[in-house]
Amino acid sequence: MLKKQQFVNQIAGSIEQELAVAAPELRKSGLIFTFPLNEGMAGWIGLNIASSRSDGLIGVNPVVGVRSEQVEILVKQLGGETRGGPSATVSTALGYLMPEKRFLEWLFEQSPGFDYVSEAKKIALAIESYGIPFMRTTASLGAVIENLEHLRFSFKESAMYRLPVAYLLGDKLDLAASYVNDQMQAMAGRQDASAFRYREFAKAVIERAALLAS
Amino acid sequence: MTQPAAGACNTLSDPARCTGKERDTESGNDYFPARYYSSSMGRWLSPDWNSDPDPVPWADFSDPQSLNLYSYLENNPLSTTDPDGHVCDQGSVGPDGVFTFHCWNQPPPKPMQTGQAEPGDLGLSAYAFGKMTEIAVRGAITGIASLLDREPPPMPKGGLGPVLQGAAGVDMAISEIEQEGGTVVAREVTVVNSAGRARVELVYRDASGELKFGEAKNGSTAALNSNQKAVYGAMEKEGAKLVGKNAATAGLPLDVGPTSVRVFKY
Numbered sequence: 001m002l003k004k005q006q007f008v009n010q011i012a013g014s015i016e017q018e019l020a021v022a023a024p025e026l027r028k029s030g031l032i033f034t035f036p037l038n039e040g041m042a043g044w045i046g047l048n049i050a051s052s053r054s055d056g057l058i059g060v061n062p063v064v065g066v067r068s069e070q071v072e073i074l075v076k077q078l079g080g081e082t083r084g085g086p087s088a089t090v091s092t093a094l095g096y097l098m099p100e101k102r103f104l105e106w107l108f109e110q111s112p113g114f115d116y117v118s119e120a121k122k123i124a125l126a127i128e129s130y131g132i133p134f135m136r137t138t139a140s141l142g143a144v145i146e147n148l149e150h151l152r153f154s155f156k157e158s159a160m161y162r163l164p165v166a167y168l169l170g171d172k173l174d175l176a177a178s179y180v181n182d183q184m185q186a187m188a189g190r191q192d193a194s195a196f197r198y199r200e201f202a203k204a205v206i207e208r209a210a211l212l213a214s
Numbered sequence: 215m216t217q218p219a220a221g222a223c224n225t226l227s228d229p230a231r232c233t234g235k236e237r238d239t240e241s242g243n244d245y246f247p248a249r250y251y252s253s254s255m256g257r258w259l260s261p262d263w264n265s266d267p268d269p270v271p272w273a274d275f276s277d278p279q280s281l282n283l284y285s286y287l288e289n290n291p292l293s294t295t296d297p298d299g300h301v302c303d304q305g306s307v308g309p310d311g312v313f314t315f316h317c318w319n320q321p322p323p324k325p326m327q328t329g330q331a332e333p334g335d336l337g338l339s340a341y342a343f344g345k346m347t348e349i350a351v352r353g354a355i356t357g358i359a360s361l362l363d364r365e366p367p368p369m370p371k372g373g374l375g376p377v378l379q380g381a382a383g384v385d386m387a388i389s390e391i392e393q394e395g396g397t398v399v400a401r402e403v404t405v406v407n408s409a410g411r412a413r414v415e416l417v418y419r420d421a422s423g424e425l426k427f428g429e430a431k432n433g434s435t436a437a438l439n440s441n442q443k444a445v446y447g448a449m450e451k452e453g454a455k456l457v458g459k460n461a462a463t464a465g466l467p468l469d470v471g472p473t474s475v476r477v478f479k480y
Contacts, residue, residue, distance in 0.1 A: 031463045046463030050401035052413065053384075061401055063464050081468065088465035096397055103388050103398040151423035155399065157467045159423075187471065192453045194471040 004051050004058065007110050011060060012047055014117050018124030019045070022132065029085045034067060041139040042067040044088040045127060050105065059105040062123055064131035065091025065153065066138045071165050078204040079197070080161035089144055089162055092153040097130040141170055160198065164205045173209040180205045383430035384415055387478035391428065395421030400464030406455045409448035412441055414475060417456075417466065425466075427475040434479055446475040 002010070012031055020026045023035035023043065031047040044067040050059035065088040072089060075081045095104030106123050108116050138147060148154050148163040160183050167176035180202035187195045388398050400417040405427070416428035427449070429438065438446065445454070453471040 031459060044465075046465060048400045048402075048460050048464045052402055059401060061398075061464075063400070065465060083462055083468055085462050087462075091465035093398055093400075093464075102392055105401070151419075154423075155419040155425050156423045157425045157470055158465065161467070190471060192451075192471050193455075194453045194469040197469065 001110065004110070007108070007116075008047075008049050008051065008058065011058070011108060011116055011120050014120030015047070015062075015124050015127075018121050019127060022124075022128045032085055034086050037066065037135055037139040040069050042069065042086070043132060043135040043139075044086065044091060045131065046088065046091070048093075056110075058108040058110065060108065060123060061103070061105050062094040062127055062131070063088075063091050064094050064097065064127060064134060065089065066135050066144065068141065068144055068166070070141075070169050071144065071162055074165045074169065075161050078165065078201055078208065080165070080201045089166075090138055090147045090153050092134075094126060094131055096153075097134050098126065141166060145170060161201060164202075168205065168208055168212065171212075173213050177206050177209045383432045383478070383480050386480050387416060387428055387430040390478060391416070391418045391420075396426070399425065400460055400466060403456055403460045403464070403466065404458040405445060405449065406457050407445060407448045407452055409444040410441060411457075412445040417464065425470055425473070427473065428478055429475055430478045430480070432480055436479060438477065442475075450474050 008031075012028075016026065016028055016033065019033060019035075026033055026035045031049065033045040034042045037043050044065045046063040048061040048063050050061065053059055067086055068089045072081065072087055081087055093103055095102055098104060106119055108114065108119055134153075138144065138153075145163065145166045146152070148159040148166060151159055154162075160180075164176040164179045167173070167179060184199060184202050187198065384401075391398060396418045398416060398418045402413050402415060403417050404411055404413050414427045415430055418426050418428060420426050427446075429442065429446075431437070448454075449470075450472055453469060453473060455469045456466045
């Protein structure tokens with residue numbers, strides 16, 4: 001029998017094969033897929049895998065979103081993101097975009113009788129039906145800012161890095177500086193590594209805003 | 215609404231249309247009393263449910279496919295039907311020539327751990343314990359006779375029940391999070407801090423948009439293990455780095471500040 005990771009790779013391979021039909025320029029980086037939507041914006045798909053379920057099944061939670069190349073590159077330059085691989089600017093679990101609007105996990109059984117290819121096709125179809133339309137409507141700096149401001153398909157810990165950078169790119173320099181100042185005020189007194197890292201990032205944002213304004 | 219007999223569906227090129235249910239023309243989904251079915255994806259849009267606090271009330275524990283709460287007719291729409299969206303047998307023909315599906319409106323009891331089976335109410339299967347609802351359907355019955363010859367499935371040997379409850383605990387935690395206005399962001403994410411590393415079952419954003427962490431435990435006395443206690447305890451003071459593939463594939467940040475891990479007990 002295949003090891004779990006090998007089985008997961010097979011599932012991912014099948015999903016990739018199906019998605020490549022809808023998005024011929026699909027790129028794969030581990031379990032993350034990206035494809036160009038328009039200039040500077042890419043569709044982003046991550047396969048979040050629950051491989052330690054106590055029932056022995058493997059759960060696949062497709063996460064979909066967009067990646068603004070400009071935002072992500074600048075976030076990295078300013079010290080806000082050092083994770084390898086393409087990161088998402090806005091993302092959500094696919095189930096919340098589907099009519100049911102709840103967390104959905106596709107379950108796979110590692111057994112010879114289980115038709116994992118068919119299930120993988122269903123995931124790809126769901127991504128095509130509900131994920132890609134969401135990506136297309138979010139594929140602009142304005143839509144990204146709107147999403148991050150309202151935490152519609154994001155969360156605070158991601159938005160606190162990406163929103164000020166999006167403001168910088170959108171020439172909203174005052175907003176960028178005031179946003180990071182507010183965040184620093186909210187974490188005043190914190191001595192954890194995450195807070196120290198954010199303060200460095202915020203300093204870099206303020207400096208960049210000043211540079212752009214001059 | 216009408217319900218076609220199982221045999222009639224064999225002649226259709228698209229088995230999903232054999233549901234005989236009303237289709238929402240906007241979404242293309244079929245409405246069943248219990249939930250919606252997406253014919254384009256061949257699956258339910260929500261897991262099977264039950265008003266009783268039973269993790270997998272409609273499952274046949276000897277058939278792993280029935281544990282997939284989203285699969286339609288255990289991925290066998292040509293030979294079975296499902297009138298209400300929960301679970302039904304393959305139907306039978308009564309003495310009056312009426313074709314009838316037998317559907318449970320209450321879940322069957324937990325499987326016995328001894329390996330013994332009891333006959334069902336109508337002798338159709340060994341797992342037909344629940345109170346039954348009958349849906350009579352008049353129509354073509356050609357070709358269904360062979361469906362009635364199915365052997366009763368063997369009952370599971372011990373161990374399966376508690377294992378299933380473990381997975382169901384996470385599902386219940388997810389439901390609770392969503393009822394509170396939160397959304398699940400990721401499953402099984404590795405967190406690292408000065409106390410070590412641990413894998414958190416659930417990462418979610420709460421109604422205010424902040425990332426939170428959750429661990430599901432079954433039973434009021436179930437507790438975190440010593441490693442979880444140490445790592446989660448340290449998270450409350452120093453936060454943690456979020457590492458590994460699942461953190462990346464869910465678009466999670468590199469780290470989080472001090473936060474607690476919520477334990478969901480069922």
